[in-house]
Amino acid sequence: MNTSNTSGKQTNVEDQLSKTKLSHFAALLFSAGIPKLTLGIAILLSLISAMAGLVVPLVTGSMIDQFRLASINAAMVLKLVFFFILQAISSGVSYLLLAYVGSRIVSHLRKKLWKKTLALPVPFFDRHRSADLMSRVANDTNEIKLFITDHLIAFCSNLLTVISAVAILFYLDWQMTLIILLALPIGIAFLMPMGDKLYAISVNMQEQLAGLAATLSQVLGEIRLVKSSNSEWREMKNGESDIDGLYRFEMKEARINAVLTPLMTLIMIVLLVVIIGYGGVRVSSGALSTGALVSFILLLFQILFPFSQFAAFFSHLKKVMGATERLRLILEHPPETKTHVQLLPDKQQPMEFRSIRFGYQKEKPILLDVSFTIPHCKVTALVGPSGSGKTTIFSLIERFYEPAEGTISWGDSAIGDFPLDAWRRKIGYVSQESPLMAGTIRDNIIYGREDEVSEEEIIEAARLAYAHDFIHALPGKYETEVGERGIRLSGGQRQRIAIARALLRKPDLLLLDEATASLDSDSEHEVQKALDYLMQDRTTLIIAHRLSTVVRADQIVVLEHGQVTGVGTHEELVHTHPSYKTWAHKQFQFDQFISMG
Template structure:
């Protein structure tokens, strides 16, 4: 896992994403190298100018030689610097794009349990925010590290050539600088991790408040949400200040050691100049080179902060990429299933729950048959619906489709044979047509989409819209009514034409008029399909072929509507209670 990797391993893994772009990467390094190696030329020219330029007999135009040479040096530096930085940024942004794609590809294949155990805001923050920290390490930090390191090496080589004794004094401060950088690295890495977690909390509060804005307004939750957000952003501010303290303290400490070395060198150099042990040109060239070393040295020490942030971000990014995807060891391909579904003594317990959600439940749905699950809240109805598409793996017993146990069936093959319409309709911020022809049916023709909408009793409102099937419906279909959203979900299921259908409370949140339209659409959808119906309103399941009553995860009774009423058990009690409530209403 990424959390067990060292900084070196993380960086090397990050660089594997650079491999496809190695030519541009190499060109960027070469350009940066040429730009940086031009640095020592300027102090060398200063030595030549001061030692020879003012004393040599000059021709009428020789005075232009040094100014033009200086302009040429800085022009070359500028061109190579631009090419190097642009190329490195191009590589880095491609790497970030690939990392985001890899994270998203893993996210959509994570098991349902992962989403239950992790905050969605933190997950979004990883893909949107953490990965930009990797960009800091992969672009600016790497660019500075290479460019400034080469500049320092080139200038140090010139200093050694000019006066190796003074240069050794310069090198004596390096161990002190190394200790400072190492000390602050650990602190910066830890703070960066905290900032990532804090950003996840901020994203979570934002997401929940935006999605639940109506509840916030109706129940007067503005002050409460402001307090939650205030706490999150204050935590982010505190961590940001800790990071600033570390980076702000590191830079001046390093510069103090560097300046101390320069001061000592300057003193010794002045003494040598007074004793005629060095020329004016050599002295000025040495001091110029020393002063030119300070900016890249400062940038090199400052680069530690983005590198540590980048490594912490890389750890977060790779931990998501390394998450185990849904287990899919099945080898059997169902093709188009007949629709025989069997629950054989099935048991399942949610993680951390004190009792099973389902305990030894057995039921059979024959091809083309509708079976309704009813019972009080917490009886296990929705759990059964989640187990059939293998959103969760069962703890005991066996679920079979056409005689094949679910773990033996390829996941794609299993889910290709299942359509779902639930109370919580999920629509995407796209056109009506794209929402009906979603996923595997994205290549459906306009005629097929229209036929599905007609069967779902959705044409009447779609054709009334100015742009028809090309109408953008907003986030989760916010521009449509509940009944209209539900009919689009049914149209999507009709277009998929799967032999097995799951209806999870598909009409429970609708008014009477909308329910009439939706129920007519559902009747069309259920025709000829093996249907598992989860219902709270028992009036919607009276026509089911069979009804299974659940309580506390156990099957209590099974039979038709008439048989269960005659039996006078759990179903009959629930039915009478609902009829009394409806009459009172």
Template sequence: MAHPQWRYLGTGLILGIVGVVGNLVTPVFASQIISTFKDGLNKQLITVALALFIGAAIVTSVGNFLLGVAGEQIVQNLRKTLWDKLVVLKVKYFDEVKSGEMISRLVNDTSQVKNLVANSFPNFITGIIQLLGAVILMFIVDWHMALLILIAIPLAAATMAIPMIWGCKIGRATQDGIAEFSGQSTDTLSEIRLVKSSGSEKQELERGHHQITHLFKLGRREAIIDGVSQPLMTMVMMGVFMIIIAFGAYRISQGDMTTGKLIAFMMYLFQMLPPVATIATFATTLAKTQGATERIGDILDEAGEDLQAGDIIDVTGKILSMKHVTFGYKDDEPILYDISFEAKPNTVIAFAGPSGGGKSTILGLLERFYMPNAGEFKIGDINVDQISLASWRNQIGFVSQDSPIMAGSIRDNLTYGLVATYTDNQLWEVLALAYAKTFVSEMKDGLDTEVGERGVKISGGQRQRLAIARAFLRDPKILMLDEATASLDSESESMVQHALEKLMQNRTTLVIAHRLSTIVTADNIYFIEQGTVTGSGTHQELLKSHALYAKYVSEQVVTS
């Protein structure tokens, strides 16, 4: 899944091993230099020892560089794989998972995997080799002292076992806590205007402080373990160090060992310290990475949309219909029951009814964000699920009550998702059709004006008109309008309504109605209550046959 560059990874590991071997051989020459010191300095031995020492450092540095490159390649490939998956995941997944958590998977968890594969694991391998090599050479130098160390190392490892186990558990809990905090903070900051307008600063502060405190407590536990582990390891190793010196001094006094061999022994002992630390922390890193890979795996196991699977069908002139459709976001909790309707080409179909009745959910089904649990959804005689998603959505235009605007320029937003290249004249034409040309031309940068994140630099009415201009540019066969004028002031509403009337011409239009004028002129109206159609017909027909519809009309308001 990460597709690492094995050439860099393998070469870096091999060079790291070569560097370790060079470091292991160096004490042999140091021992000989000290043993022959009484006969004068052996310049040849000193030169070889220095060459080995410097060469090992250079080779290790190159190996670390190659491992670093391989690590960046791993995280790049892993993030691309995750991004490719996230973009095509079904809308249902985004309904259930916070965006901050997904970002944490994309950034933090992938970095954790890179750290293991490119850093911790190679260091663990070279550490094992360095540790074993040092022990073997110690036996060659003096097996009595080597046996003493061989007994001391398991005792030292046993001393470190409990902090290591605790560290594994806390490390994983910390990763989960970071993901949860990332999700909550992203949600809060992305809707900061809602927070401020609702006077919810105190509530969000308390919630944020609670999660930060939770992370602090986890971090404090990690600090305790790290604080205990390092001094404990130092104490154990210094104890071993003192025992070795004392035992070595005794053997020298007895004539069983030379000073040069003791120096070599001490050099090997020092070489054992970094590998012991690396091995001790590897388990914690591995536990963190296991949690990260499980979360990444959960995303990759999710079913995504196949945008190209299915036939490419031109929907022009075909009847759009649903028959006896039942749907629920959860299989055992349906919210639409036995929905049936028909939309003929070049007609306007309106959905009206109380708020929460399921009108917007019907449009979600039409967009194929979700598929019905039961019933038929067809265009002409073809089941919609037989048509490729890309082909289907390319023929649909959607303008909602809060039409989304991406960060970027007006030009970027008009052409968003469109493959073709458009001239400035074409863009100005659709802006004129959407009654947006005037305000865009008055902006300093015109089409290149930046709209800000989610379009915060322009008004709601301007965002709506840009969304309508984008729909004009797409030239959709099927147009869907979801309360497109509901939240606008009267002046903006009038402009947007005129633009929508132009946009609706010669298209199959499905609209969730807010304005009475839209309902009156619709070819057919479906009244939705509690997830089911309780009446359908023209405006005049429903006035006579549907009491609640007549009440809505009398109040001049249709809500959704």
């Protein structure tokens, strides 16, 4: 059993992430599976488009130098048209293939992220809001897609165009080409300092966007609470605060681009004016032909347009680096602990807690040296004040967390020695507010069953859970939509569907978080009958809040301040445990009051 604190491990994992580099982004792309053949064809077509674009200025210059009406023949015109069409077709097909490559990579990356997200341990979700993780899977990956489709290969093509064009320009007139090259270090000198600023802004923008998504998700998910509490104004302010924060970062990015883009344009215009002026002097002196000057200017445009896109590429690269950093938090976080031992848990064994110590935060322990045994095929009730660790014990049994010290065993083996999926398959859990997934009643009853479930099995589980009659009375019967979190059903109906789901799993170990505590008397009666059947011949552990539940238990474990202070039957503890006796007396008075009401 791992003896390190779970939350502490998480903090270390996040703190130890190194600064994101280009190598991380490249590794991310390759891990998603690049369709190499399609990408190769796209690059080839992109290069053909670039080369065809370079030939056009040379043909045009040649035509100007030989410009006589009689010299313009069909072959020359067809040659020019051919290169125009070749550039257009190769460019269009290349873009389509790049869009396919980008979408394919991101689709695989999203699947990988989704699979990894579902494999992350519960403490990870304690530290990160669900909407933030949704934003990483949806929005951050979309930034990568846009970068691949609109910028990455275009950058490579543009770079080849610039290098080739510069080589041709040297051939046409090396003196004017040197003037052009003087502009390059000037542009780079302005680009580099702004890169780190764009990177920091990009990371903050993504975090702010995720925060806004989290606020919207939480408020809309609990809209009934918001309205019943008259908290619309408060949530409006919270939402506006997040929106304002996002707006501020957007404006910071806009201010940098407002300087960067016009600056690059200014450099290009000044360069163009200088080249035209100096080229005119060269033509008038006879050192350069008119056609060569036209070719030179057209090739200059072939350089200036890609060069202007370099700024956009550089800006988006910083955004992608920020997105990659946020995705690395998911991809590089260790998944739930998987055992290499292939033991399968026996059907019925006692469970034993031995000197368990645990805290969600290392400095704030919840359980302190907890030891007790849960006999098989018996009902054990956990009682104690709020914060004593009852729900934490359930979480440790389900292996959402690992104890900092001690061992939980099933029979002679620690539960950590069993494969996680095999262990959780043994467990049935019914809580006070049994959650339902959006979908039909049938979907929720069979939820968690990996094999085929027959109609007879579904109906039988519903009958045993005392749910079939109310389901059959609904217009859609088992195909009735339950709504988000089961909002279209009553509390008692949700509980009975949850019990039917637990019955269909055929668990060996049953965890009940006082499943009737929040129900009215009629619903409680129906649910209790279903629970009585569910508990037959099963090891059952109940978090108990009512005396009626405790009295029927075979064993009661009293928890106080994270420690076991008593174990026994109701009669034994009433006579030997002062705190339990006081609690039982209060519960007896409360139950009497409820029955009179």
